[in-house]
Amino acid sequence: MRVLYTSLKYLAVVLWSTFVIAPFLWAVSTSFKDFQSVTNGATYIPWVDFEPNLEGWRALWKSPAQGGVDIVEPFFNSVFVTASGSLISIILGTLAAYALSRFTFKAGFIRNGDITFFFISQRIMPPVVLAIPFFIMLGKFSLLDTLAGLIIVYIVLLMPIAVWIMVDFFNKVPVEIDETALIDGCNPLQAFYKVVLPNSIPGIIVAGMFCMIFGWTDFFFSFILTFTEVQLLPVAIVALNSSITPWWSLSAAALVSVAPLVLVAFIVERYLSKGNLSGALK
Amino acid sequence: MSLIASNLSFKPGNEWHLDNVSFEMSKGQIYTILGRTLAGKTTLLKTLAGLISPDQGTLTLDDGDFGSIPVWKREVAMVYQQFINYPHLSVYENVAFPLKQRRMQSDQIKTRVMKALQQVGLDGFENRKIQALSGGQQQRVALARSLVKEASVILLDEPLVNLDYKLREQLREEFRNIFSSEASKDSILIYSSTDPVEAMQLGGQILVMDEGRILQQGTSKEVYENPNCTKVAQITNDPAMNLFEGRVEDGRIILSSEIELELPQHCKGLATGSYIFGMRAAGITLNQKGFPFSVELSEISGSETFLHIRHEMIGVVGLLDSVQNFNTGEVVSVQFDTMQLYVFDQNEQLVSSPYRGLE
Numbered sequence: 001m002r003v004l005y006t007s008l009k010y011l012a013v014v015l016w017s018t019f020v021i022a023p024f025l026w027a028v029s030t031s032f033k034d035f036q037s038v039t040n041g042a043t044y045i046p047w048v049d050f051e052p053n054l055e056g057w058r059a060l061w062k063s064p065a066q067g068g069v070d071i072v073e074p075f076f077n078s079v080f081v082t083a084s085g086s087l088i089s090i091i092l093g094t095l096a097a098y099a100l101s102r103f104t105f106k107a108g109f110i111r112n113g114d115i116t117f118f119f120i121s122q123r124i125m126p127p128v129v130l131a132i133p134f135f136i137m138l139g140k141f142s143l144l145d146t147l148a149g150l151i152i153v154y155i156v157l158l159m160p161i162a163v164w165i166m167v168d169f170f171n172k173v174p175v176e177i178d179e180t181a182l183i184d185g186c187n188p189l190q191a192f193y194k195v196v197l198p199n200s201i202p203g204i205i206v207a208g209m210f211c212m213i214f215g216w217t218d219f220f221f222s223f224i225l226t227f228t229e230v231q232l233l234p235v236a237i238v239a240l241n242s243s244i245t246p247w248w249s250l251s252a253a254a255l256v257s258v259a260p261l262v263l264v265a266f267i268v269e270r271y272l273s274k275g276n277l278s279g280a281l282k
Numbered sequence: 283m284s285l286i287a288s289n290l291s292f293k294p295g296n297e298w299h300l301d302n303v304s305f306e307m308s309k310g311q312i313y314t315i316l317g318r319t320l321a322g323k324t325t326l327l328k329t330l331a332g333l334i335s336p337d338q339g340t341l342t343l344d345d346g347d348f349g350s351i352p353v354w355k356r357e358v359a360m361v362y363q364q365f366i367n368y369p370h371l372s373v374y375e376n377v378a379f380p381l382k383q384r385r386m387q388s389d390q391i392k393t394r395v396m397k398a399l400q401q402v403g404l405d406g407f408e409n410r411k412i413q414a415l416s417g418g419q420q421q422r423v424a425l426a427r428s429l430v431k432e433a434s435v436i437l438l439d440e441p442l443v444n445l446d447y448k449l450r451e452q453l454r455e456e457f458r459n460i461f462s463s464e465a466s467k468d469s470i471l472i473y474s475s476t477d478p479v480e481a482m483q484l485g486g487q488i489l490v491m492d493e494g495r496i497l498q499q500g501t502s503k504e505v506y507e508n509p510n511c512t513k514v515a516q517i518t519n520d521p522a523m524n525l526f527e528g529r530v531e532d533g534r535i536i537l538s539s540e541i542e543l544e545l546p547q548h549c550k551g552l553a554t555g556s557y558i559f560g561m562r563a564a565g566i567t568l569n570q571k572g573f574p575f576s577v578e579l580s581e582i583s584g585s586e587t588f589l590h591i592r593h594e595m596i597g598v599v600g601l602l603d604s605v606q607n608f609n610t611g612e613v614v615s616v617q618f619d620t621m622q623l624y625v626f627d628q629n630e631q632l633v634s635s636p637y638r639g640l641e
Contacts, residue, residue: 176362180360183353183359184383185354199369
């Protein structure tokens, strides 16, 4: 019985891993193919099923005039917009979350919990509901099809995530740490940045990761709010899907778009598992 | 130097956390605030620290207004019952933190930090991370941080409650030595506790608190010997003092149809009437010539046995100075040592104590 249970467990793990990894392997394999290899039936293993080449990858750097797909500018646009939007969201969101966690706000029937819910309620609405007002407002301020406009929209979209995560994190940080800092001579602002903030790095990293994932993978708003001047990576990749789709370049571009998130995940993983607050309150 | 609190009151909701609290404290003394959970001890300490603004009342230190000074400028230090330290800093940096906030010179900081660490027995641990320390060591770091400030008022909020028994005993002894050292002579030490044994061992003055009020203030001996009401009698004893109702008639104490006691010498002169009688567990012992009580529970604690027994409406706890086993429902013969009898009136105020006789 035990052998059967173990076998089923491993089978489930293998199936799930295959399900997760298969699309990546498929994309990696396709990115080294050419027109012939893609159109001549299903081929999987390089050098056995098909002869690999770097055309798909080289095309990423070439302009359309040279027969390439040029995703360099969209890539850096995405990096700039996502990084700026996430950073500003984290800064504002952390400050807002600290205030919501530590101070009591009352305005009529509205309390701290209602304000926190107000932030996250913007993520509950279908994106299309937000798209129209965003479009009109950015148009009014001549920010349509600009990086600045996208950054503002991303701040609005990402800050609720940061507030939500950080409120929960700060609620778990004992308020006695803040009080001890005050007693030890810090004013409230110093208590925040000298004591609370350094001990909130795991929470900030989690919030930052979520902001980056949401920002980096957004297609809808970047598609609606940009036209010709500015293009972000998800839109540029989808734009490759035309009547003659260069699947090899599209796969390479898709892998490039995934790479930053994987890299960030590897870098911050150790901070996430560290649990820096373990010595604050035993 | 004296710290004077006058009519401090704090009522954040429907319940008083501080109800007209007044006291005067002098430097170089240890004051223990003794009370049950939710008695208002922590609220009082936080009010003294400046973390809570009372609804009314004043606080003065050396005749100067202490209550209006913001917490970060007050001459106070505080140790919490949780081991609160700064996890991102080393032991040295933790202890040095309040001095760095005062912008002291680094050589002065070093001298004072090393002295404080030596006082709490943590010299050699300067570079350790907080997470690498045991619970007792973490609490020593917190204590060192409170000592290094050389604050006028040092607040200790049940600092030993989260430690295991052995460590608590050891640290309690060390605390007493630290507090009685020269370094603490210029400070007012205020220690809160739920444990009457701890309060008595620390010595000094005791303030007994309940429901936000100070019920009694005095030396530990005074409070122990003459608790001014039934609540103080219960709070200052572990197990709580046994209380049972009865009448005084014809020079005898009548507790039930079967239990009558001779009026002890210190109660002679009590007027006929109903009273609440109090007796510590140690005053209730087993004796063949005693009264029949049935055992409800027996608890062995170290080399002693706490016996929970009942006779009609009278439920008491006796303390036997040996380890004994009893069955639930077993009938035992119990004697009351009336020389240890306290008498309270119907308003629960002390009428007579073995140490002072009739009030």
